[in-house]
Amino acid sequence: MASVYIHIPFCERKCQYCDFVSYVGKLECLDKYVDSLINEIKSFDAIDIDTVYIGGGTPSLLSEKSLSKIFDTLNKYHHLDKNAEISIECNPNSLSEEKLVAFKKVGINRISLGVQSLNNEVLKSIGRLHNRAEALNALNLAKKYFDNISVDLMVGLPNQTIQDVVDDINALCPLVNHISVYSLILEEGTPLYDRVQSKQVILPDEDETIAMYDTACKELKKYDFIRYEVSNFTINKPCKHNIAYWTQKDYYGFGVASHSFVNGVRYSNTESLNDYLSGVTCVESYSIDQKIAKEEYIMLRLRMSQGIDMKDFSMRFGESLETKKDIINKLIDDGLLCEKDNHLKLTDLGFHLLNYVVLQLVD
Numbered sequence: 001m002a003s004v005y006i007h008i009p010f011c012e013r014k015c016q017y018c019d020f021v022s023y024v025g026k027l028e029c030l031d032k033y034v035d036s037l038i039n040e041i042k043s044f045d046a047i048d049i050d051t052v053y054i055g056g057g058t059p060s061l062l063s064e065k066s067l068s069k070i071f072d073t074l075n076k077y078h079h080l081d082k083n084a085e086i087s088i089e090c091n092p093n094s095l096s097e098e099k100l101v102a103f104k105k106v107g108i109n110r111i112s113l114g115v116q117s118l119n120n121e122v123l124k125s126i127g128r129l130h131n132r133a134e135a136l137n138a139l140n141l142a143k144k145y146f147d148n149i150s151v152d153l154m155v156g157l158p159n160q161t162i163q164d165v166v167d168d169i170n171a172l173c174p175l176v177n178h179i180s181v182y183s184l185i186l187e188e189g190t191p192l193y194d195r196v197q198s199k200q201v202i203l204p205d206e207d208e209t210i211a212m213y214d215t216a217c218k219e220l221k222k223y224d225f226i227r228y229e230v231s232n233f234t235i236n237k238p239c240k241h242n243i244a245y246w247t248q249k250d251y252y253g254f255g256v257a258s259h260s261f262v263n264g265v266r267y268s269n270t271e272s273l274n275d276y277l278s279g280v281t282c283v284e285s286y287s288i289d290q291k292i293a294k295e296e297y298i299m300l301r302l303r304m305s306q307g308i309d310m311k312d313f314s315m316r317f318g319e320s321l322e323t324k325k326d327i328i329n330k331l332i333d334d335g336l337l338c339e340k341d342n343h344l345k346l347t348d349l350g351f352h353l354l355n356y357v358v359l360q361l362v363d
């Protein structure tokens, strides 16, 4: 079984912090883009698919006709498992009752809504097109049709306070069963980066951002949301698609700037919309050697709260983590790692220092 990611690189407006591959002012290309997607999907031998993730960009901009074309192609050329998890990323302002009905019709069964914050001032300062009321309306509408709903929240945003985070979680938890919480990454080249550099915008400092994240974790716990990955929390439905990435299963990425990982080889598609529209797909591929596979295993397994299964590690890589006992013991003494039932896991403090811990464990 494999996972499929489909990238829809179009947005109505570029958010101030975003450096994902998504184009603004090119919505007239959407139909042609879907035709190119279909050609790419058809070009592969039949894949057994158990998760599909339509991400972006703003996939909720897709029309019912485009969605039907995509799913007709997946069903005709590949084997889409009848219990497959099929997610779509949505923005509150491009979600309507009509869209939700269309999603259901093609078999989508999970909605991931980009909320980011419910404070109107914060939303404005990061250039979101929606306000609090629109986000909550979109969620309530989605609830009429779907029972598997996730929202994305961000912390460390301009004008955001710890109390905002508490309020957001209190308003959102009763409406959803999954929340992703991301600390703002200030990406060079984004408008927000420039505004921070020129001191037009002051961001919360690192300690405040960490406090916001810890507050989010504490509040989520009150609603029985379990942290199953560094940025992901759920009451009962972890995202199967993302778990497939973190456990290094095969996945196929279709669309501009998407990546695939099949039989130990990583493939990258072109980031140029024009090239993709004229039929260019994969522009780079390389095999993952044992050293990289091992480093990625350590990094990806530590992201998940179940951690590294040390027996599984030894079986896969023919070596034991016992060789790193001194480093592991130091990380345990520093309160960053813990060992339980032959699994190595990050502590709450360790989750904040994931990159540091990974660097210590890979050499």
Ligand SMILES: C[S@@+](CC[C@H](N)C(=O)[O-])C[C@H]1O[C@@H](n2cnc3c(N)ncnc32)[C@H](O)[C@@H]1O
Binding pocket: 017, 018, 019, 020, 055, 056, 057, 058, 089, 090, 091, 113, 114, 115, 116, 152, 153, 154, 182, 183, 184, 185, 186, 187
């Ligand atoms: C692929 S994005 C697209 C989702 C959707 N287009 C939206 O914005 O609502 C998925 C999520 O990544 C998060 N994200 C995007 N840029 C980020 C950044 N610079 N730092 C932290 N999180 C970011 C946001 O929470 C966003 O909802």
Ligand code: SF4
Binding pocket: 010, 011, 013, 014, 015, 018, 019, 020, 022, 056, 057, 058, 091, 114
């Ligand atoms: S809507 Fe999402 S993908 Fe589009 S610019 Fe904003 S954060 Fe990026």
